[in-house]
Amino acid sequence: MSDEEIDYLKDPLLQSPEDKPKAARTPLLERAAEVFSKINVFVAETGTEPVSAKGKDVRERLLANELAGLRASRASLTGLEHADIHGLVFGRSERSDPLDDPLLNDVGDIFQVRDALKSKAQPDYVADRRPCLDFDRFRVAFESVRLAVEEGSRKPQPFHQERVELGEFFVLKGQLVHVADVRDEHRRNGKPDARLRVIFDNETESNLLMSSLVRRLYEDKDARRIGFSGAGPLFEGAHTGFVYVLRSRSNRPEVRGLLKVGTTAGTVEDRVARAETQAAFLFAPVEIIETYELVGYSAKEAERMIHAALRPFHVALKVTGPDGRSFNATEWFRTDIETVFQMFSLMFVR
Structure with a gap:
């Protein structure tokens, strides 16, 4: 093999640390690098790490909270050790504690x-x-x-x-x-x-x-x-959750034909997980019939509006838990999916 056939610049054994290809950063790492940079500037200016305490200015308290987030996420920040020039995250000798933040x-x-x-x-x-x-x-x-x-x-x-x-x-x-x-x-x-x-x-x-x-x-x-808001500039353009329509898999005859309509700021799958342990779901599994994305409305305010519109179809239920205690189960309605969809479209689709 001649010298012309060998590209020494591409040989990993001959590359310097600066020459070696770097792994692409994830959005989490990009955000963490930005936070490290802001904290480093603050420490250079003040000679101390930011602290969230009464009397501190807004900038310092926000930086302290972001520093706490870095410490809580330290295990996920591999490759950013060089950015922690003051040793506030990786230089700490004690074990990382997920509860370690000013709050x-x-x-x-x-x-x-x-x-x-x-x-x-x-x-x-x-x-x-x-x-x-x-x-x-x-x-x-x-x-x-x-x-x-x-x-x-x-x-x-x-x-x-x-x-x-x-x-x-x-x-x-x-x-x-x-x-x-x-x-x-x-x-x-x-x-x-x-x-x-x-x-x-x-x-x-x-x-x-x-x-x-x-x-x-x-x-x-x-x-x-601060609370929540309905339609308006607070949540303008923001995904704020989902409206869900469920059907119970309970064998109780009074439940047949009923739909549960509610909202969640998280995923519907997370909301109905372990439904059989919750009074709201009649201590029984449920079937997800339909979901609608909320954009520009707080989930709680949307839920209030939906339940007000569905009030004529509301059915009051009582359910007994495994421990013998009785609970009132709300958000159950005797209606059909078409009615819910029409109501949702009129109220939230813009």
Whole structure:
């Protein structure tokens, strides 16, 4: 073989580290690299890492939350070690903790109950914090809410409520929080409770109990409720969820011919998972008949409008759970899929 037949520049053994081809970055890595860059500039300017605490400016608190997101996602950031020039993520010697962010580190654990409650029922399982892999579905809504607050078109209000609703936004410890799904509704210590899917603006999520989030919001004197909105600029152009139409697979004769119509900010498949364990689904599996995408409407407001339109077809049901307790099952209607479709088209298709 002659020298002319050998391309030394393409031989991987002869390439320098700078010459070797680099793997394409995923959107997650691209976003993480941008966050590292902003944090590095802040540390260079101030000599300290950003902290989310009362009295800190908005820029620092947002950077602190983004830093927490990097720490929570450290295992997924392979290849960005060089960007962590101050060792704030990869240079930490302790084990990465998915609960490690300012929201949960300030004034104790979000799941820590007061002394007066310690003897009461404990969570059936501990909620975890993890990267939100589908955050892009919520990004526009987060940006719209943040912009609306900055412009003054939406006024955050002090938190004074015993439960949270699907689609609501809150400010908690300086971080924007969105209730993307409500499931497994039940009673706990005599009060309504549920398992939530909560999305945080540092691109992480948690499946904590409603009671845990409510307690945390009351503990934070600076917590604010931003809430949800119907049609309008808040969700303009944003995918906000789905309307679903279901049929129960229950053998109960009074259920035959009924449809369940509701909304979810997440996927319908996630919403109906473990339907047989939930009173809302009559403790029985369900069949997904139809789904409609919501664009430009909060899921909760859309649900209110849909149920108001379907009120003439509503059927009240009571169901007994495996433990013998009785529950009221709502969102069940004696109608057909064509009626639901026509109503949906008139209300939401633009």
